[in-house]
Amino acid sequence: MVVVEQLDTVLITGASAGIGAAYADRFARRGHPVVLVARNEERLEALALRLSREYAVKAEVLAADLTVPDERARVERRLSADDAIGVLVNNAGIEGGPALTQTTPDAVQAMIELNVTAPSRLVAALLPRLLARGRGSIINIASILALAPELFDGAYAASKSYVLSYTQTLHKEVAARGIRVQCVLPGVTRTAIWNATGGVDAFPPRMIMEVDEMVDAALTGYDQGELVTIPSLVDGAEWKRFEEARRHMLPELSRSVAADRYKSDIPEDA
Numbered sequence: 001m002v003v004v005e006q007l008d009t010v011l012i013t014g015a016s017a018g019i020g021a022a023y024a025d026r027f028a029r030r031g032h033p034v035v036l037v038a039r040n041e042e043r044l045e046a047l048a049l050r051l052s053r054e055y056a057v058k059a060e061v062l063a064a065d066l067t068v069p070d071e072r073a074r075v076e077r078r079l080s081a082d083d084a085i086g087v088l089v090n091n092a093g094i095e096g097g098p099a100l101t102q103t104t105p106d107a108v109q110a111m112i113e114l115n116v117t118a119p120s121r122l123v124a125a126l127l128p129r130l131l132a133r134g135r136g137s138i139i140n141i142a143s144i145l146a147l148a149p150e151l152f153d154g155a156y157a158a159s160k161s162y163v164l165s166y167t168q169t170l171h172k173e174v175a176a177r178g179i180r181v182q183c184v185l186p187g188v189t190r191t192a193i194w195n196a197t198g199g200v201d202a203f204p205p206r207m208i209m210e211v212d213e214m215v216d217a218a219l220t221g222y223d224q225g226e227l228v229t230i231p232s233l234v235d236g237a238e239w240k241r242f243e244e245a246r247r248h249m250l251p252e253l254s255r256s257v258a259a260d261r262y263k264s265d266i267p268e269d270a
């Protein structure tokens, strides 16, 4: 008798459009059952139908607004209870809204709820089960703005710096326990996220990547076991040098005495 191993189910947030829909397509194409999360149930149903027909996989819809605690809790419960789910793609995100000088407390919080709170809560819900079985993967979608806050207004870049830093700490905590973690830093990618800010075509064409190209590159990085994947970065050694420079500072970042340049030149008894 041939025993066909059941591949892990992949739960993807923000799967109704753009990058998340492309992830759903690619994981389903690889034979993974998928659970699709976003607010627009109709779009999710249409995608689920296409994926199940095209790739003969189970594709399920879990409609939820991840900024609404009760709805987010349904996704958290699913992640913590469903033993079939072994991969989480934390992709749902919104652009940051107005500049920091023009934003409102509610607007900045709404962005943080989706870009920061939701992925952190979903990982916290899933992790105990993955750790118990000693395998699984978490893919977090950040942005190149995590490395380039001066290129954009508002708190969006800061939310993506959180995702990068969070993923690096997560990797440190779980890598030796069988859990794969990846942070993806897309550059400008042609999706509807840009519609609110004048459309993606405001950028020069050489800066805009198509969604499929971005997700295929990110999944190649995933297959190669990368912790941080920057699909646009031509010379991957640049990221390695950046990380080496950062790590070089680590022993100096906490010391009992202040650095000489912060010592006053004026003697105390003068």
Ligand SMILES: NC(=O)c1ccc[n+]([C@@H]2O[C@H](COP(=O)([O-])OP(=O)(O)OC[C@H]3O[C@@H](n4cnc5c(N)ncnc54)[C@H](OP(=O)(O)O)[C@@H]3O)[C@@H](O)[C@H]2O)c1
Pocket (backbone or CB within 6 Å): 013, 014, 015, 016, 017, 018, 019, 020, 037, 038, 039, 040, 041, 043, 064, 065, 066, 067, 091, 092, 093, 094, 095, 114, 141, 142, 143, 144, 185, 186, 187, 188, 189, 190, 191, 192, 193, 194
């Ligand atoms: N496109 C880019 O240039 C780019 C660059 C760097 C990083 N990113 C990141 O990539 C990720 C995906 O963005 P995208 O470009 O694919 O954007 P998108 O086309 O606008 O898709 C965003 C997805 O998130 C879902 N979503 C939005 N608000 C939600 C909420 N409150 N609850 C649940 N789901 C919600 C949307 O579905 P519903 O409306 O149905 O809820 C949609 O499926 C984001 O984290 C974004 O920050 C994008």
